[in-house]
Amino acid sequence: MxxxxxxxxxxxxxxxxxxxxxxxxxxxxxxxxxxxxxxxxxxxxxxxxxxxxxxxxxxxxxxxxxxxxxxxxxxGRGCGPLVLRAGGSDDGAAALSGRRVAVPSERSTAYLLFRLWAAQNVPGGVGEIVVMPFHEIMPAVRDGLIDAGLVIHEARFTYPSYGLSLVTDLGSWWESDTGLxxxxxxxxxxxxxxxxxxxxxxxxxxxxxxxxxxxxxxxxxxxxxxxxxxxxxxxxxxxxxxxxxxxxxxxxxxxxxxxxxxxxxxxxxxxxxxxxx
Structure with a gap:
């Protein structure tokens, strides 16, 4: 098989x-x-x-x-994708307005959740979406090649070591919105x-x-x-x-x-x- x-x-x-x-x-x-x-x-x-x-x-x-x-x-619960950016800005979702965002796949659940969340929370919407392998996203954000990144899997545990800050936890948003x-x-x-x-x-x-x-x-x-x-x-x-x-x-x-x-x-x-x- x-x-x-x-x-x-x-x-x-x-x-x-x-x-x-x-x-x-x-x-x-x-x-x-x-x-x-x-x-x-x-x-x-x-x-x-x-x-x-x-x-x-x-x-x-x-x-x-x-x-x-x-x-x-x-x-699961408490295991959702994260939206990250470099530095410690507290601008929140507004910081993504018109920005380039890296995602692991345009047909991923992570990207779907991001689109649903951004439609409600990012003024004017995000800018260009760039697809790249998920393990390349955090280094690209850290190095300024991209403005923000949508990350999955073990990035939840390791993103602080790249000097990145959390914009939102899409899992927490989804769970609070649906209870599912x-x-x-x-x-x-x-x-x-x-x-x-x-x-x-x-x-x-x-x-x-x-x-x-x-x-x-x-x-x-x-x-x-x-x-x-x-x-x-x-x-x-x-x-x-x-x-x-x-x-x-x-x-x-x-x-x-x-x-x-x-x-x-x-x-x-x-x-x-x-x-x-």
Missing amino acids: KIAYSPCPNDTFVFHALAHGLVPGAPELDVTFADIDITNRLATSEEGLDVMKISFAALPWVLSDYALIPCGGAL PIPLGAIIARRGLDREAIAGWIRQSVEYAWAHPEASRDYVQRHAQEMSPEVTQAHIDLYVNEFTADLGADGYAAVEALLGRAAREGLVPSIDPAALR
């Missing part, structure tokens, strides 16, 4: 058992490690794989060919494959990871892009949670709320919520 997920600690932690033949009855995996912007594009091309980790924000473009798997993804968790990364499988079987294998892989955290440690750290073990563990603790094992009612409600609001704003195509299940 051909699968693509990121080298980030939450994904390698979740898929370690499945990728190493530790889930009974599961097929052998052919793993491609890819940034979320790459998998978002792969899912809309003929090169799309059997199973992929993409942004929930990209779902409206792929649901005709792929089904949402109700486990293995990334949702933030839907970040989704697992999808090509339609025609056995969705229930794939979900079962992934869920067993998650449960194995929780039961045997030491088993995946070398695999996770090897792909963690020079993250310290402490940051790696904090990343896993934040992004691998109850919603990773099962989306549940709150998870589905969060996805429907995000995509429904974005569709009303003209940011994504409208979808039938029934297509998510």
Whole structure:
């Protein structure tokens, strides 16, 4: 089974058992490690794989060919994307008016949340949007190559070391506005494959990871892009949670709320919520 997920600690932690033949009855995996912007594009091309980790924000473009798997993804509370800028200015959202902002993908949940937040909070709107790999964003902001950056994942723990300041926490904004968790990364499988079987294998892989955290440690750290073990563990603790094992009612409600609001704003195509299940 051909699968693509990121080298980030939450994904390698979740898929370690499945990728190493530790889930009974599961097929052998052919793993491609890819940034979320790459998998978002792969899912809309003929090169799309059997199973992929993409942004929930990209779902409206792929649901005709792929089904949402109700486990293995990334949702949560207190784990949202951050908007950062250099220095310690307290101008807040106004500081982004007409500015160049780097984002990790134009079809990422982070970018969708940013667009929804900016429409309400940035006078006159932001200026140019520049897409770059997420690990390049903080250095670019620090070095003055970009005015502000939208960051995800472990940047939540490391941005002060780049001399950057927080403009807003989009997760906190979303949670206070909706009362729902933030839907970040989704697992999808090509339609025609056995969705229930794939979900079962992934869920067993998650449960194995929780039961045997030491088993995946070398695999996770090897792909963690020079993250310290402490940051790696904090990343896993934040992004691998109850919603990773099962989306549940709150998870589905969060996805429907995000995509429904974005569709009303003209940011994504409208979808039938029934297509998510």
